[in-house]
Amino acid sequence: MRWTVSAAATVASTYALDAFAAAAGALVVMSGVLAGLSHGWVVVVLVGSYVLWALGLRTNLRANGALLAATGTSTNVLSKAAYDLTRRFARSERAPRVAAAVGYAGTEVIKELPYYAAAFGAAAATEAITGADALVFLAGANLGAAVYEYGLGRLTSWFLRRRFASFERDWVPGRYLTDYYSTVEPDELATIAFLVDALRHADRDQPILFFGVGPTMHHVFAAADVASEIHLGDYLPSNLAELQRWIDRAPDAHDWRPFVSYTLRCEGVSEPTEDEVTLREDLTRKKITDLIQVDAHHRHPVNRRYATVISPYCADSATDNLTTWRQLMRNITDLVEPGGLFVTAALHQCAGYTVGDRRFPSANVSEDDLRAALRPDFDRSNEVIEVHSTNQDATHGYGGVLLCHARKHQPPER
Ligand SMILES: C[S@@+](CC[C@H](N)C(=O)[O-])C[C@H]1O[C@@H](n2cnc3c(N)ncnc32)[C@H](O)[C@@H]1O
Known part of the structure; x- marks a missing residue:
């Protein structure tokens, strides 16, 4: 579907650009506005038109990068193609955008060639069109292309702002924490209880990876007693910085104590004391040994595997497309060792x-x-999937959550 949409948009955009640029070139020649300029000045105008074209193209390249990231x-x-390929293999957030820009700009430069052929071919073929006319035509066509590229870029940005928020542009960690983690809401009452139970099935004293942890700590406390060390991964450096502030005890870091207290209750402590909460916070800080920037679009987002991977509300909250979600799930679940435990959560049948x-x-x-996303790698008989109704449509846009833990198949004995 995305390829079909992109192919259709490419054809439409190529024809529109050609028509617009050719019409602008012809208009400038026919209007005679540049007639009478010396050859030197015509060259200056031509160079200026290239600068404007490059500026227009820059606007469009930025919008195209944002469009690729969001949709x-x-x-x-x-x-x-350049974006998708680079995203599978490059670890940085920037590399796919640079590749997309190079692919885009490269095609736009190639599209220039027919203009040169047409302009200088016409000048060579007929006395009525001079070499100066050819240069003026090219300058006009460049100006038309500049206006077109700039306009397309602005239109794309406008469309994106209207339809989708993007993590790169719109995600504000503090805002997320205020909106979702000021109190323990129904989805987290269910998720944390489920997580505590799931971790009873985890191998003790092994490193645990949290994938797509965001700026949040509320799931991590449950792992502190089980893990030898904890690695926290997220896509956005701003989320990792927020976590670091909590680890460093920054005075304005988010207060997770109500979530620690609830975690301890789920573990069986009937009335957790302030000291018990502090002890769990301290243990958690001690166990966190790595903050990693990860991208679930990457085929191998982390260069090792884990006995336990916990990834709640990440893959499902990173795309509106089910096919992409399956790919992200495959890349994340591949990080689980054979025989290892995967714990995940997703918003239930929710579009945003x-x-x-x-x-x-x-x-x-x-x-x-x-269930289908866990096949064939996970053991069906060792899999728990629950749907919890949380009725948070009015506040957050979803009415339920899916909770899951599953164990990966052991490799067959030889
Ligand atoms: C809704 S938040 C969930 C955060 C946290 N797990 C929680 O339960 O509150 C979705 C998270 O997915 C992360 N994310 C978005 N795209 C990602 C990607 N391509 N790879 C890894 N994480 C991504 C975002 O940075 C964000 O932290």
């Missing part, structure tokens, strides 16, 4: 959730989708 589509298929006044995508995941 996986582009107005240039080559740019999409709100943070502040922005709506972020959700992949509309059902129980069956989740």
Whole structure:
């Protein structure tokens, strides 16, 4: 679907650019506005037109990068191919965007060639068109292309702002914490209780990876007693910085104590004291040994595997597309060792959730989708999937959550 949309947009955009640029070139020649300029001045105008074209293209390249990040589509298929390929293998957030820009700009430069051929071919073929006319035509065509690229870039940005919030542009960690973690809400009452229970099945004294942890600590406390060390991974450096502030006991770091207290209750402590909460916070700080920037689009987002991987509300909250969600799930679940435990959670059949006044995508995941995403690598007989109704439609945009833990198959004995 994304390829079809991108291919259609590429064809439409190529024809529109050609028509617009050619018309602008012809108009400038016919209007005679540059007639009478010396050859030197015509060259100066031509160089200036290239500068404007490059500026217009820069606006469009930025918008195209944001469009790819938010929707996986582009107005240039080559740019999409470069983006998708680089995202699978590069670890940095920037590399796929640079590849997309190179792919896009490369095609736009190639599209210039027919203009040179047409302009200088016409000048060579007929006395009526001079070499100066050819240069003026090219300058006009460049100006038309500049206006077109700038306009397409602005239109793309406008569309994106209206339809999707993007993590790169719109995610505000503090806003997310205020909206979702000021108190322990129904989804987290269910998720933390489930997580505590799931971790009873985890191998003790092994490193645990939290994948897509965001700026949040509320799930991590349950792992502190089980893990030898804890690695926290997220896509956004701003989320990792927020976690670091909590680890460093920054005075304005988020207060997770109500969540620690609830975790201890789920573990069986009937009335956790302030000291018990502090002890668990301290143990958690001690166990966190690594903050890692990860991208679930990458085929191998982390270069090792774990006996336990915990990834609640990450893959489903990173895309509105079920096919992409499956790919992200595959990349995340591949990080679980054979025989290891995977714990996940997703918004149940939800198309989007709100943070502040922005709506972020959700992949509309059902129980069956989740079950299918675990095949063939996970053991069906060792799998728990629950749907909990949480009735948070009015506040956050979803009415329930899916909770799951599953064990990966052991490799066959030889
Ligand atoms: C809704 S938040 C959930 C955060 C946390 N797990 C929680 O339960 O509150 C979704 C998280 O997915 C992360 N994310 C988005 N795209 C990602 C990607 N491509 N790879 C890894 N994480 C990503 C975001 O940075 C964000 O922290």
